[in-house]
Amino acid sequence: MTDSIAEAMAKNHSFWQYKYGPYTANNPLPKGHYQADVVIVGAGFTGLTAAREVMRDSPGKRVMVLDANEVGFGASGRNGGFNMTLFGMEPETTVMRWGKKKAKEAQRYMQQAVAYVHNLIESENLNSDYEHTGMWRVAYTDNQAKRLKKTYALLSDIAKPNSYEFYDQSKVSEKLNAPQVKSAIYEPETGILDPCKHVRALKQLAEDAGADVFENTLVIDIRKSINGTFIKTNQALIKTKKLILATNAWSHTLTGPKKIQNRQRPAWTYQIVSEPLTDEEWKTLGWQDRMSIEDNRQFVHYLRVTTCGRITIGGGDIGYEYDKDMNRWHDPNIWQALEAHFRWLFPTLKRKKIDYQWGGAISVNFDMTPEIGFIGDNDIIYSTGCIGHGVSLTQLNGRLIADLVSGIGSDLSKFWIVNRNAVPVPPGNLLPYLGVKAVVGAFKGVDWYEERGKGET
Numbered sequence: 335m336t337d338s339i340a341e342a343m344a345k346n347h348s349f350w351q352y353k354y355g356p357y358t359a360n361n362p363l364p365k366g367h368y369q370a371d372v373v374i375v376g377a378g379f380t381g382l383t384a385a386r387e388v389m390r391d392s393p394g395k396r397v398m399v400l401d402a403n404e405v406g407f408g409a410s411g412r413n414g415g416f417n418m419t420l421f422g423m424e425p426e427t428t429v430m431r432w433g434k435k436k437a438k439e440a441q442r443y444m445q446q447a448v449a450y451v452h453n454l455i456e457s458e459n460l461n462s463d464y465e466h467t468g469m470w471r472v473a474y475t476d477n478q479a480k481r482l483k484k485t486y487a488l489l490s491d492i493a494k495p496n497s498y499e500f501y502d503q504s505k506v507s508e509k510l511n512a513p514q515v516k517s518a519i520y521e522p523e524t525g526i527l528d529p530c531k532h533v534r535a536l537k538q539l540a541e542d543a544g545a546d547v548f549e550n551t552l553v554i555d556i557r558k559s560i561n562g563t564f565i566k567t568n569q570a571l572i573k574t575k576k577l578i579l580a581t582n583a584w585s586h587t588l589t590g591p592k593k594i595q596n597r598q599r600p601a602w603t604y605q606i607v608s609e610p611l612t613d614e615e616w617k618t619l620g621w622q623d624r625m626s627i628e629d630n631r632q633f634v635h636y637l638r639v640t641t642c643g644r645i646t647i648g649g650g651d652i653g654y655e656y657d658k659d660m661n662r663w664h665d666p667n668i669w670q671a672l673e674a675h676f677r678w679l680f681p682t683l684k685r686k687k688i689d690y691q692w693g694g695a696i697s698v699n700f701d702m703t704p705e706i707g708f709i710g711d712n713d714i715i716y717s718t719g720c721i722g723h724g725v726s727l728t729q730l731n732g733r734l735i736a737d738l739v740s741g742i743g744s745d746l747s748k749f750w751i752v753n754r755n756a757v758p759v760p761p762g763n764l765l766p767y768l769g770v771k772a773v774v775g776a777f778k779g780v781d782w783y784e785e786r787g788k789g790e791t
Contacts, residue, residue, distance in 0.1 A: 348412030350530035359404040363548040373574040377401035378410030381580030383732025389543035397545040411530040414695035419444035447730035460535040463528035578697040579716040583695035591671025598718040600695035603649030656763040695721040701757040
């Protein structure tokens, strides 16, 4: 029996989980002592992709995947579903922090990541509701439009030819009835998917390859000794040769190696979804191309259409926390602001009801750059810092991690985010709090300056 909308939201389920309907999770790992070649903590995009790829490389290995909840409960089942090429924060930030050479390598990696996801869905015939419809990045004001043109020039420089097009307002109006949009960057080789359907399809692929997936299995301790790496769950103990920590935004909650606890902190992003639009309402929008959209703010809004005829919109602001509670699922103020932005952006939908709202955690590194690293020697591998742009990134990261497990010196495993000298999160709560407040305040200040007189309520 499918939960009602109210029941699903009370359980902190995303719209995609609710839309998925009844789901039977795998059994938890039973009591006992186990040995494995590879244990993966976290059954999301990263962990499940790594599991499948490790098994495809070495079919004889014992690979065990553990998740504290059911597959699809975490970020991989509640994100916006954008198969996109954005790496870290803005491309300008990557160039400023790492230089143009590494920014070009990151862009190439992300374009490869999008293609990896697209090809996987097509080759395996996955029921992910995938649409390769492209993406717009839009500006609302003259100040934002000026910056958008500079971003377009930079992206055109660091990406392969013909990756982007620039639309002025007249071109925008041909394809979308959103009079607030001044201009847009169009990126054709991107797509959208249903993240919950997709991550559960990845679970099936991992199992078909021979990996064992255990859901509702909480890891309560990780210890490394001269005899190996040991993972303790609520009722079992596993000795493994290799350990992959694919917990992303939850990584700081793990008990065990201190290094994993200072790699990142969670930020919370929130989404709403409209009731289904009528045929006439879709005609008034002119959104026939079904491209996804992200605006040019520092705290971006991201929006898209669904296969069931709705519009989802998220972002605009974030929630953040410093402890291990991970309980910032709800923020009525941000949901209300998202609804106001939705109605401002689409005046023809001012009376459209909002059916669903939810939130989820993203992994943010202190230097705003994704990271894959090792703890101690190469036997423990972790991945963090997708910064809300992880649908494609995490899946190609899974393939990269499989290369690290196998000791393959591939082009992927040489990508510069591997074992980079990342800036750790300062200890305690005070310094991270002050750092977040400073960054958030600066970003909001830029948005306020560029959007003066925009007229949104």
